[in-house]
Amino acid sequence: MKRKYLPFAFLLPSLVILLLITLFPLFFSLRNSFVNWNLQLNPNPMGFVGLSNYSIAFSDPTFTTALGNTIKLSFFATAVEFLLGLGVALLLNERLKGSRVVRALIIMPTTIAPMIAGFIFRFLYYADGLFAYLFSLIGIMFPKEGVLGNSATALLGVAFTDIWQWTPFFTIILLAGLQSIPTEILEAAKVDGASYFKTFLRIMLPNLTFVTLIIVMIRFMQVFNLFDIIYAETMGGPGTASRTLSYNLYYRGLVEYNIGYSSALAWVMIIIIAVMINLFTIVGFRGKEL
């Protein structure tokens, strides 16, 4: 076999199966987005409707609410996770006794299924739950319907479940980044009389830029797609207070069975995600060899 085709011989099996299981459903749903199809009314599509499913989306207040919630949630959760995660990483980087054990323990929330994390926090968020009691000790009162039952706090409750789960992810990865900085450099900075803050700003932070970019990208996307926690905690409620794009898509497609409309919603989401991934990779992987 010619050397030129050799890599594709190895790639072929996975390529064929991935094309089949990813591109086929995506194009199937693209087709569905141009038809009027509601499974409650008819098991089969009921005619071509052009782009009207798409135009419905942008005039549907639930969709715009969901889009707003998704953007708020993604920025807030990713930012808090990064800042908290960096803080804890700096703390563990002080190499106190037992920090290895702490590192092993602290990653545990990240290992938990998001659906299960949703159950855990749903229990903790009750008005007569543990968190309400602990926060009342420091003078913060929970809403009497519980965090998730109040439309002002429901989305915040979802965000903090995700923050609890994924802050350790930032910590572990940033800590690895910090510990890969050669000690000689840190020693040299100390000999030159650099303060901790200056060392952090001039040596540690520049060393973390690439990893930070990667994990912020990964996390931002994952929060943007968040579904399990919402399903477990609020089902997008109360009303549509915590409804995100993913939950909205699920609701339109598999609760209301409006296949045509939900397929259009899916494609709007795919386009948004594709643009974001491209922006991230253009910035982040510029000139990098794979």
Next chain:
Amino acid sequence: MRTRPIASTAVLYILTAMVVFAFMLPIFWMLLLSIRPAQTNLTVPPTLFFRPTLKHFNYCFVNPGVSFRWLVSSLVISCCSTLLSLPFSLFAAYAFSRFSFRAKKFLMFWYLGLFLGPPIVFLIPYVIIMSKIGLVGKYLSMIIVYQTFTIPFSILVMKSFLDEIPYEIEESAFVDGAGRLMALFRIVVPLALPGIIVASMFSFVFSWNNAAFPLVLSAKFTKPLPVGTLNFFATTGITWNYIGVSSIVTMMPPMLIFLALQKYIVRGLTFGAVKG
């Protein structure tokens, strides 16, 4: 090493203790929930001391053992989807690691994109497709759908391990007359075994923790644990203690795997992008 005054060392220890407390508390509270009498579930102030009971565990896993069925489903689905992805991803990872070709960067970003893309967009087409071919409610439907993330994940992670094995070792085998496949199985696979194990362990965890797909693709007897647990949110009332038991059991395997794979967590969670 920086020398610190005792006072600031003490502050650092206290801060660390607070961090551990904050991250462990929800898990600990769930553990207590699984062994506490129901009347102590939601009290103000919360009940910390009570007579522990195993009757919730007994109800969930022994008699009548409703959660046991879900545990079996979780194991079947996660093991099969991991095993199925291995041969596909091994060959592809080898190609990505050993050759440079024109579509390489494009394909790798596509695989990364499969990871970062919204799984929910696959949900609706898959429900329709699977019901058309009569697979809804069967293990096979979930095992197939999980390949959308187990294969690309394993490819990226295995590639990062294969990159660390020097090409010269294979080349010397070629000189001795070995073919590509023989070199792959006799030389590369044994050396890449840690990578293959790490990739499969993480694939197992991702499959185990997935709930969105089985939510719509599983049936009464094929529900995995996270989805089965939703049954305890019945209209007649939420049985929190059973949810506690089911949740604790669901948490166990991923936690143990992460403890065992300490060294590789960074690499696994960043899909091989950060070596750690």
